[in-house]
Amino acid sequence: MLSEVPATQTAIIQYHGGSLKITSGLPVPELEPHHVLVRTASVALNPCDFKMPMRFPTPGLWDGCDFSGFSVLFKDLINLTRPRALIMVKLCGHRVIAACSLKNFDLVRSYGADLVFDYNSKTCAQDIRTATKNTLRYALDPFAEAKTLILCQEAIGRTGGRYCALEQYQEHLCARKTVKNDLVMGGAISGNGVQLPEPYGIPPRPEIGTWARSWYKTVQRLIDDGKLKPSPVRLLPGRFEGIIEGLKMLKEGTISGQKLVVLLENAA
Ligand SMILES: NC(=O)c1ccc[n+]([C@@H]2O[C@H](COP(=O)([O-])OP(=O)(O)OC[C@H]3O[C@@H](n4cnc5c(N)ncnc54)[C@H](OP(=O)(O)O)[C@@H]3O)[C@@H](O)[C@H]2O)c1
Structure with a gap:
């Protein structure tokens, strides 16, 4: 009131x-x-x-x-x-591969990861390529540091795919022509845009806000059903x-x- x-x-x-x-x-x-x-x-x-x-x-x-x-x-x-992005991706029907430190393997598996790899291992990208038979298509990188970016780029399979960063990334490190690179800002979900300098700034896109309003209903249902931890x-x-x-x-x-x-x- x-x-x-x-x-x-x-x-x-x-x-x-x-x-x-x-x-x-x-x-x-x-x-x-x-x-x-x-x-x-x-x-x-x-x-x-x-x-x-x-x-x-x-x-x-x-x-x-x-x-x-x-x-x-x-x-x-x-x-x-x-919500753990991992659970959302899993609920969308994808097979989920996660990179975390060794001590968190069980935790990450408990959120539904199909395979877990240690990002501190020198062979992490190669191990992911082997486990996925060179078919990984999408990589989500919340940190977009040189190390995480290179890991994602190298883990994506032979025919390429999409790399999505949640922070500014160094474009010159994205050498693969068959991989499409993007920076996603959560704030864009309002549809009103993100008022920040490049590369974080995003112009208003009302259609994203319209989509988000229906998506929130889905998310609420997932929370009510206990599917999002x-x-x-x-x-x-x-x-x-x-x-x-x-x-x-x-x-x-x-x-x-x-x-x-x-x-x-x-x-x-
Ligand atoms: N674009 C956007 O709209 C947006 C919005 C929110 C946040 N972000 C960004 O998203 C990132 C994560 O945010 P969050 O809330 O998920 O953080 P968080 O819950 O604090 O996640 C931290 C976890 O990330 C893992 N980690 C750290 N460095 C890593 C690396 N090099 N490779 C793999 N995993 C690593 C660590 O796992 P271990 O403990 O297993 O090492 C740590 O437990 C931040 O960079 C943040 O700035 C972006």
């Missing part, structure tokens, strides 16, 4: 050079048509929460993208925004201070096989 909406709120905001600070007394945004206001109960931390401010320092910009809260239908949003959660104490600490942990690369979550208020 409108009477419950506070006049101000606290958020994590970018300052000089993309540094992040807890800032109170910020205005609550005015709602545009078809928008809903969510009182955030908990947030999940994503590597892009520290990568984007480093890449595109924008003083005054709010940080954070995965949240769960109180409104019409947003209680499950953390589950919805971070969230990542193992590690709760961090400390509300906003916990978020800052968690982002430091992600940046230092000390988190493995867990989704960091911070409760901002009792979500029960």
Whole structure:
């Protein structure tokens, strides 16, 4: 109800050079048509929460993208925004091959991977080629570092296929003519485009928003049926201070096989 909406709120905001600070007394945004206001109960931390401010320092910009809260239908949003891509791909009927560190093999298998390979092994790409009889067609690379890009490009089978990065990738490392390369931004799903410099910027494409609205229904059904499992959660104490600490942990690369979550208020 409108009477419950506070006049101000606290958020994590970018300052000089993309540094992040807890800032109170910020205005609550005015709602545009078809928008809903969510009182955030908990947030999940994503590597892009520290990568984007480093890449595109924008003083005054709010940080954070995965949240769960109180409104019409947003209680499950953390589950919805971070479903394991692996489960989705499997549900689409594909055979799924995953690369992770050795200690997470069982975890990754429990999410439905048909085959699991150690990305630290020097023969990883060749092992995938052998196991797939040189027929792998699609590779999804969430990191798009030189090492992950080369692994994906080399693992794709003899007749080529598609490489999809979730971060900016070095095009000069994509030497295979039969492989189509692309960068996908989750934010494009609104249909309103992504207002970032190249190569992350995407113009408005309302048809994506239309598609997404029907897709959300499918995702909700999968959650209700228990078919989409969230990542193992590690709760961090400390509300906003916990978020800052968690982002430091992600940046230092000390988190493995867990989704960091911070409760901002009792979500029960
Ligand atoms: N384009 C977009 O819209 C978008 C949106 C959100 C996130 N992202 C990007 O997606 C990436 C992953 O985000 P996330 O939320 O899935 O992170 P996450 O849940 O924190 O995933 C981290 C896991 O990735 C694995 N990993 C790390 N380096 C790897 C490598 N070189 N090869 C294979 N696996 C590796 C690690 O597995 P082990 O522990 O087994 O080593 C780690 O457990 C980040 O780069 C993020 O910036 C992009």
